[in-house]
Amino acid sequence: MVLRMESPAPPIKVENWLRGEPLTTFQPGKVYIVEFWATWCGPCTAVMPHLVELQEKYKDSGLELLFVAAYEQAPTADEARTSLDAWLADKFSNLNYRIGFDSTGEMRKLWMDSSFSVGIPTSFVVDRDGHIAFIGPPMQLDDVLPKILNGSWRTSDEAKAADTERVDGGRREMREMTRRRALTEPILAKLWPAMKAEDWAKAVSAVEEAVAVMPDDLNFRALHADLLLHRLRNLQTGLPVMRQFARDAIDKNDEQWMEGALR
Incomplete structure (x- = not known):
């Protein structure tokens, strides 16, 4: 209900x-x-x-x-x-x-x-x-x-309209969360053990799998750049990833993305 x-x-x-x-x-x-x-x-x-x-x-x-x-x-x-x-x-x-x-x-x-x-x-x-x-x-x-x-x-009609809009929006968000959970759980099962073991190559592989299916996930995009630049110290691969992250943040004109890119 x-x-x-x-x-x-x-x-x-x-x-x-x-x-x-x-x-x-x-x-x-x-x-x-x-x-x-x-x-x-x-x-x-x-x-x-x-x-x-x-x-x-x-x-x-x-x-x-x-x-x-x-x-x-x-x-x-x-x-x-x-x-x-x-x-x-x-x-x-x-x-x-x-x-x-x-x-x-x-x-x-x-x-x-x-x-x-x-x-x-x-x-x-x-x-x-x-x-x-x-x-x-x-x-x-x-x-x-x-x-x-x-x-x-x-x-009031205002209250009824607002409540209908809220429920419809909440249903959509929950469906999206369920979809994302189904995509991320197998990836996280590989990512967290690799992070804990400080196996940065395996961690990057798992994050790249996540970015491929969810390119608009801010957390995975930021972690991808961080692992390449600060863990593997791979500037050749990391800088193009960082540049694309910054470009996407600017295009989205989103405060959280901008903060992530600047960090």
């Missing part, structure tokens, strides 16, 4: 509450922002202070904020939680809003996967009757949230 606007909000299933009072059910009459984020995600952490400002601005209208850390990266759940606790103590020591931690994948499955949301930060707004009113980037909340709070958003 697809999670979208008008769907009943899924349950909150987190392992631990790191900040704030535990939340077991959404209370009628309140509006909740459920924000999926991670400490390693720059846009996620950048938007946190603004979300806190929205909570303060609209708290008298019944708005409550809930952060869900469901994407922390560590060898074990205990290490992920310890790292997350340390990060919060350092960066947001006075943050008293609810922060739930989940490493089981249950929250990602119930909320992110079922709504075709493929990246973070992602905001879910739960309306006063416990139904989903909005799913999308938190940067859109400034415009959408007042309409949710006054009850005009869910009945």
